[in-house]
Amino acid sequence: MTFGRITIVLTVILAIFLAFIYYLPAMPWFLPTAAVDEAQGIDDLLRLMMVVGGGLYIFIQGFLLYFVWLYRRKPEDGEDAVGRALHGDNRLEIAWTVAPALFIVVLTVLSLRELDKLGLNEPREGARVIVVTGQQFAWTFAYPETGITEVNTLTLQKDVPVTFNITAVDVTHAFWIPNFRIKQDATPGFTLSVTMTPNKVGEFPFRCAEFCGAGHSSMLAKVNVLEEAEYLVWQETKLAGGGPGADANPEEIAAYGLELYTAQGCGACHALEAGGTSGAVGPTHNGLGTTAEQRVEAADYTGSATTAEEYLRESLREPGAHIVEGFPPAMPPYGEDKLPEGDLNALVQMLLQQK
Amino acid sequence: MVGHIVTFVQHLQAHARQLPRLGRAGSAFLLALLLVMVGTGQALAQAPEGTANANPTLTTMLGITMGVLGVGLLTAVLISFVVWATGTRNPLIPTDEEMEHSFRRYFWFSVDHKVIGIQYFWTSLFFFFIGGLMALLVRWELAQPGLTFTPDQYNQFFTMHATIMIFLFIIPMLVGAFGNYAVPLMVGTFDMAFPKLNALSYWLVPPGALIIMAGFLAESGTAKAGWTSYPPVALQGGAGQMLWLLGVFVLGWSSIVGGMNFLVTIMNMRTKGVHYFRLPLFVWAIATTAVLAVLGTPSLAAAVTLQFMNIAFGFPFFDAAKGGNPLMWQHVFWFYSHPAVYIMILPAFGIVSEIIPVFSRKPLFGYRALVYATAGIGVLSFLVWAHHMFASAMFPWLRIPFMLTTMLIAVPTGIKIFNWLGTLAFGKIRLETPMLFSLALVSMFVIGGISGVFLGSVPVDLHLHDTYFVVAHIHYVLFGGSAFAIFGGIYYWFPKMFGRMLNESLGKIHFWLSFIGFNVAFLPMHAVGALGMPRRYADYDIAFTELNLTISIGAFLLGFAQLILIYNMLRAFQVGKVAPANPWNARTLEWLTTSPPPHYNFEEPLTVDHDPYDYGRRISSPEALPVPGD
Numbered sequence A: 001m002t003f004g005r006i007t008i009v010l011t012v013i014l015a016i017f018l019a020f021i022y023y024l025p026a027m028p029w030f031l032p033t034a035a036v037d038e039a040q041g042i043d044d045l046l047r048l049m050m051v052v053g054g055g056l057y058i059f060i061q062g063f064l065l066y067f068v069w070l071y072r073r074k075p076e077d078g079e080d081a082v083g084r085a086l087h088g089d090n091r092l093e094i095a096w097t098v099a100p101a102l103f104i105v106v107l108t109v110l111s112l113r114e115l116d117k118l119g120l121n122e123p124r125e126g127a128r129v130i131v132v133t134g135q136q137f138a139w140t141f142a143y144p145e146t147g148i149t150e151v152n153t154l155t156l157q158k159d160v161p162v163t164f165n166i167t168a169v170d171v172t173h174a175f176w177i178p179n180f181r182i183k184q185d186a187t188p189g190f191t192l193s194v195t196m197t198p199n200k201v202g203e204f205p206f207r208c209a210e211f212c213g214a215g216h217s218s219m220l221a222k223v224n225v226l227e228e229a230e231y232l233v234w235q236e237t238k239l240a241g242g243g244p245g246a247d248a249n250p251e252e253i254a255a256y257g258l259e260l261y262t263a264q265g266c267g268a269c270h271a272l273e274a275g276g277t278s279g280a281v282g283p284t285h286n287g288l289g290t291t292a293e294q295r296v297e298a299a300d301y302t303g304s305a306t307t308a309e310e311y312l313r314e315s316l317r318e319p320g321a322h323i324v325e326g327f328p329p330a331m332p333p334y335g336e337d338k339l340p341e342g343d344l345n346a347l348v349q350m351l352l353q354q355k
Numbered sequence B: 001m002v003g004h005i006v007t008f009v010q011h012l013q014a015h016a017r018q019l020p021r022l023g024r025a026g027s028a029f030l031l032a033l034l035l036v037m038v039g040t041g042q043a044l045a046q047a048p049e050g051t052a053n054a055n056p057t058l059t060t061m062l063g064i065t066m067g068v069l070g071v072g073l074l075t076a077v078l079i080s081f082v083v084w085a086t087g088t089r090n091p092l093i094p095t096d097e098e099m100e101h102s103f104r105r106y107f108w109f110s111v112d113h114k115v116i117g118i119q120y121f122w123t124s125l126f127f128f129f130i131g132g133l134m135a136l137l138v139r140w141e142l143a144q145p146g147l148t149f150t151p152d153q154y155n156q157f158f159t160m161h162a163t164i165m166i167f168l169f170i171i172p173m174l175v176g177a178f179g180n181y182a183v184p185l186m187v188g189t190f191d192m193a194f195p196k197l198n199a200l201s202y203w204l205v206p207p208g209a210l211i212i213m214a215g216f217l218a219e220s221g222t223a224k225a226g227w228t229s230y231p232p233v234a235l236q237g238g239a240g241q242m243l244w245l246l247g248v249f250v251l252g253w254s255s256i257v258g259g260m261n262f263l264v265t266i267m268n269m270r271t272k273g274v275h276y277f278r279l280p281l282f283v284w285a286i287a288t289t290a291v292l293a294v295l296g297t298p299s300l301a302a303a304v305t306l307q308f309m310n311i312a313f314g315f316p317f318f319d320a321a322k323g324g325n326p327l328m329w330q331h332v333f334w335f336y337s338h339p340a341v342y343i344m345i346l347p348a349f350g351i352v353s354e355i356i357p358v359f360s361r362k363p364l365f366g367y368r369a370l371v372y373a374t375a376g377i378g379v380l381s382f383l384v385w386a387h388h389m390f391a392s393a394m395f396p397w398l399r400i401p402f403m404l405t406t407m408l409i410a411v412p413t414g415i416k417i418f419n420w421l422g423t424l425a426f427g428k429i430r431l432e433t434p435m436l437f438s439l440a441l442v443s444m445f446v447i448g449g450i451s452g453v454f455l456g457s458v459p460v461d462l463h464l465h466d467t468y469f470v471v472a473h474i475h476y477v478l479f480g481g482s483a484f485a486i487f488g489g490i491y492y493w494f495p496k497m498f499g500r501m502l503n504e505s506l507g508k509i510h511f512w513l514s515f516i517g518f519n520v521a522f523l524p525m526h527a528v529g530a531l532g533m534p535r536r537y538a539d540y541d542i543a544f545t546e547l548n549l550t551i552s553i554g555a556f557l558l559g560f561a562q563l564i565l566i567y568n569m570l571r572a573f574q575v576g577k578v579a580p581a582n583p584w585n586a587r588t589l590e591w592l593t594t595s596p597p598p599h600y601n602f603e604e605p606l607t608v609d610h611d612p613y614d615y616g617r618r619i620s621s622p623e624a625l626p627v628p629g630d
């Protein structure tokens, strides 16, 4: 093959490859659909980098294979054949220092511009504030404007910018919604603000992205992006306060308890068939109605409850009072702020029914 | 053992006059050992175990005992070393002359750099398989969604996998085994500058390893906060975490001691005619690595010491609840650990820079450019650490300077790649196993370098950080880079080290299976990460099932391929061809002596009058190589 023909073949391969790479991010098996305004720029940058990087790779790889094939030792060369005694070439050295440096400069400048455009950490006009708090192993979302607090469900309104004030209480976690791209560690003692504007209605996964212990991979939340009307409905319902009324029957209370169980993310650490959870950080909740009775009677019981019901209340309000043998003292206390008396009662009633 | 005691007693009888001195040294030794062991046992027993530890179980006691034994061994090593280094003859330690040709020398303090290199070699190779086992457990768990092990066990697997691979395989193999074995030979001298210190640097490894491994027996298990051990979550780790910190401290110490020794050796022990620009690139790489180890490792030592004090004695350093700063750990840790990734790759580049010219039968293209690029990477590697923290709680504006330096470091890396390509051009390329692995490094490392540039761009990294994309990046540079270079190095230097040739066909099978398994395992990780799977997840969304299954299959193929390497080595000892002095027709100095070399390496001092890679300048055959002294 002549050099010319090699060039043509390589160019064609390169073109096909680059076209492939260019469309890769657009395919559902490379990036999840973008759901905030900020994602577009990041995706474009990644796409550009893939094309530049892919081109560079093909270029280097092409030469590598070509040289290995062209300059392989042939049988007629003999055992001791040596190559040409080239020691280097300063012009080439300069060329392959400067050319990649130019690529790098371009990519860096584009990255800087994109970062600036994102303006992630600056306050933004008309943005709603949501305080995001990570705790082993659940996310709390508080809406200071309305006083609503939700666990493991984040509800947003389409096209309204939100400033997330991100922090944590125990260890470092990370705020990450893959469809939103941007990630921010939640570190105790620090609050970092990130502003984004959701632009797609739908349900998206929220995954803790900084290793935080045994429940890390179950520290998941759900993001609901709603149209304005639905958002307002959601807000109304929340403000009206959930939960069955005072005259509710035990089944209704237990059903509400199960709802809370899911909403509070208890299942990240505990197993409960009724709730379809299988967490293994803490003891199982299957049959807890019975085990709770046995716990208070056991010789090694360290708390102050005397009945199963008191035991369950104590376990939620002050988990440190008694640690079940074989488990870490990892459970956070659930005080009034997170679990008002009525909610606590519903949860306890539901758990007592697990026989 | 009994034999040694008998010799010891005979020795005491024969030198009765020395008895008082030995007696005093001996009791001081025992006392110190006892104190240290009791102290460690005490500290470990009181560690916040996670569970209420009023009555520790048998395994916890065993774990503590093993940790204590590790610390005891460490003390024994240190004290014996002091006694020995100050010149007191220790009858328990036979001299190298007494042990010459005896297999025993591999199990004692030996000062011969070749023996130490071989000690490092087998130790690291052993840990490569333990670390590999951990990796396969991780991939077993991830092959399907749902849990097979508990998340707690899973966290121990990936933490120990990375810890073992980094601190007990890649670093000791590249620097300890190849560095020790090859550097003195390559500079034409008879040993390292400080042979006793060299023995110390090896003998710190087994206690360090034992201490880390002791966690397997502790009730709350080994360390489980990842190899990066970020507090505050790491502070919840209990005994396993404390053992990890202690073990890493000891291994870091070994690196510092070794690093000093390499620097002095390379500066002062070069034989006549080997000026700096006649040093083979591998020697330059080890020199740069040594600088990184000496300057960077103290930072790691400080970090682990602070975290140890935080856990053991309740100091507030990294504990936000007590007013400490969790972010400080990240800075101090990465100030070491970014240079450490170059400790893991520069010697690998060095090996490839040896192998490519030899098998292309051509001088290394752009020797000086490669030297400057190596040094440049060394300097820059201290200025990029916060690129691991783009999504952390540090000031957002700090991302900008660290993005600039990170992007910059790709330039010297590129220079290396292009010079290797330049070396291939116009050569007479032989494709034996060492060369195949080196070419694979060039190809695979480029992928890792390019994905590194993606990660260096802040906006892109905010999406990719802490996902499987980063795991893919790590493995393209560390497996496709460092580990492939290690395999190349094994096929290249095994004949020199053990006097036997490895089988070529088995080598090629090992290569191809590794290459395929590697890509099946790690290429899909880029996609699964970009799609949204975070790293260090014991369980995952069912959407990622197919990709994860593919990855696991690749991983098991890769793991299986490594058994061929072991078989090939064992086979070589039985039936392998006896290696000539210079099987590859290379021109660096280690090939001027027999395989394996005699005790002091060269029969007489060398005078060198040629560059390390001057193929083509004269006829390249062993006879045409400069004779010692010419």
Ligand code: HEM
Pocket: B228, B341, B342, B344, B345, B387, B388, B406, B407, B409, B410, B413, B448, B449, B450, B451, B452, B453, B455, B456, B457, B461, B464, B465, B466, B470, B473, B474, B477, B478, B481, B482
């Ligand atoms: C072109 C050169 C390179 C660049 C620009 C680069 C860039 C980066 C960046 C920005 C990260 C952080 C990613 C994140 O956590 O989000 C990273 C991670 C990492 N890099 Fe590189 N890298 C390069 C070469 C290397 C080399 C040569 C090695 C080792 C041989 C290496 C090993 C690692 C490791 C181990 C991590 C992950 C550490 C962890 O979090 O566990 N990189 N790299």
Ligand SMILES: [Cu+2]
Pocket: B337, B338, B341, B384, B385, B387, B388
């Ligand atoms: Cu780095």
